[in-house]
Amino acid sequence: MHQQDDTDTLVRLAREYYVSGFAKGESFYGKPGSIIASTEGNYAIDILGNKLFDTESCASASYLGFGLPEVMDALKSEMARIPSTTPLFVPTGPILRLAEKIASLSPGDLKYSIFGCNGTDATEGAIKIARQYWKACGKGGKYKILHRIPGDYHGMSLGMSSASGHTFRRAPYEPLMGGFVSFNAPNCYRCPYEKTYPECRLLCARDLERVIQFEDPDTIACVITECTNTGLGIVPPPEGYMKAIRETCTRYGILLVVDEVITGIAKSGAWFESEKRGIVPDIICLGKSISAGCGALAVTHMTEEIGQVIVKTESMHHGFTYGGLAYLAAAGLAGLEYVEKHGLVKRAQEIGTITGTRLRSFASQSSIVGDVRINGAIQGIELVRDKNTKERFDDPAAVTSLINEVGREHGVLLTCQFPHYGNTITMYLPLTSTDSELSMVCDAIEDAVRRVEERYA
Ligand SMILES: Cc1ncc(COP(=O)(O)O)c(C=O)c1O
Known part of the structure; x- marks a missing residue:
């Protein structure tokens, strides 16, 4: 903390001067977390x-x-060399080395990268590239963007809010942008078609074709x-x-953009989740961990073919004053090297196995753990008031608050969302x-779930 800052002053400043971009009101400030x-390790x-x-994370x-x-050393030494902005909007060594590294790790013929500041401009950039690509190919009539609802979140700009699967992120800002069309996201725990896998024969994926045909x-x-x-x-x-979606896009001549702003870089137990699902997208969006958590850096990564078409136009306009800072690229590269050196792609799989085994066993004895979803280190535990009916709690905000409170008693920050269902x-x-640490997290979750069960089920 800064020398003259005391706790009461900071809480007062937050209440008086600060607007949370994530819907937190005045009463939030002053609570633990x-x-x-400061930060230390995890x-x-x-x-x-x-x-x-x-x-x-x-x-x-x-x-x-x-x-x-390793990351801090790379960050600091590059920061000393080029302290501020991207000079004259031209690249630096670390950015070019990061571009090469991403191309070497990404699946198939993904090769070229454009750099920005955050996940939102990586996804919005992908959409701009898709439109510009088709225009350059003489097919300027191809402009619509298909996106999934509910859930999928691609960023906060007006463009990406238009592709958002969260009503609460759309409604306050309507009217949104034209040209965005939604289709159903899969959810095997709560199938939108009320079917069961595999008897459904992936109706959710097949339904995309109906939307494509209708839209032309x-x-x-x-997509x-x-x-x-x-x-x-x-x-x-x-x-x-994902293979079915890929095949449909290819068959209809539609580009497939996969937003890996969260799932990219080892967390799913593969460098990219696309690779884990056996597909090569036309464009992958990366953000967040691409700077190893050191700051605002993002990447829109495209196939060789798309990249060459875009470069040849000499008219790509999707750059930002701070888009692609050398020191963030140096930190990101150091992070990727750390993952390679310490076998962390495999560790993500292990994290999934260790916590998944324990949480699934706990779920089988709990009356309110509806579903445990494990994708390497990316995990969701859905709680419901009644496992048979999958009904949500009457007061989901109170449940979230209790989970946070119990987590903190265990020294663990637990996030509990309730955007749509449980x-x-x-x-x-x-x-x-x-x-x-994984054991401590599971202890905290089990205790929190038991307390919710006692009070709200
Ligand atoms: C999947 C996904 N895409 C895009 C974004 C937007 O990234 P940013 O907050 O860096 O703009 C996020 C942010 O949470 C995200 O989770």
Whole structure:
């Protein structure tokens, strides 16, 4: 904390001057975890002195914890060399080396990268690239964007709010942009078609074709989707779903954009979740962890063919004053090298197995754990008032608040969302988590769930 800052002053300043971009009101400030003073390893330390294990790794950005020496050294030494902005909007060594590294790790013929500041401009950039690509190919009538509802979240700009699967993120800002068309996201726990996998024969994926035919493929530029629907409470796709979507897009001449702003970079147990699902998208969006949690860096990564078409136009306009800072690229590269050196792609799989085994066993004895969804270190635990009916709690905000409170008693920051259905504990566990930290997280979840069961079920 800054020398003259005392706790009461900071709480007052937050209440008087600060608007939360994530819907937090005045009463939030002053609670444990509401204002952060420092970080240490996988922990955030708040102004009250609480040391809390961050199960969401700062929205998945700090996937290697905070302040990893290898990352900090790379960041600081590059910062000393080029202290501020991207000079004259031209690249630097670290950015070019990061571009090469991403191309070497990404599947198939994905090759070129354009750099920005955050996930929102990576996804919005993908849409601009899709439209510009079709125009350059003489097919300017292909402009529509197909996106999934509910859940999938691609960013906060007006453009990406138009592709959002969250009503609460759309409604206050309507009217949204034209040209966006939604289709149903899969959710095997609560199938929108009330079917069961595999008898459904992936009706959710087949239904995309109905939407494409109705809209007319000659008007559609791209489909944008996550693999695992993180915004719906970590809902991985059913087996074969992403391959079916890929095949449909290819057959109709529609680009497939996969938003890996959260799932990219090792967390799913593969470098990219697309690879894990057996597909090569036309464009992949990356953000958050691409700077190893050190700051605002994002990437729109495209195939060689699309990249060459775009470069040849010499008219790509999607750059930002701070888009692609050398020191963030250096930190991101150091992070990727750390993952390689320490086998953290495999560790993400282990994290999934260790916590998944324990939480599934606990779920079988609990009357309110409806579904445990594990995608490597990316995990969702959906709680329901009644397992048979899958009914949500009468007061989901109170359930979330109790879960947060009990988590903090255990020294664990638990995030519990309730955007659509039941309350879901969502986790992007740091790949640097030790076995004993994973055990502490599971203890906290089990205790929190038991307390919810006693009070609200
Ligand atoms: C899947 C996904 N896409 C895009 C974004 C937007 O990223 P940013 O907050 O960096 O703009 C997010 C942010 O949470 C995200 O989860």
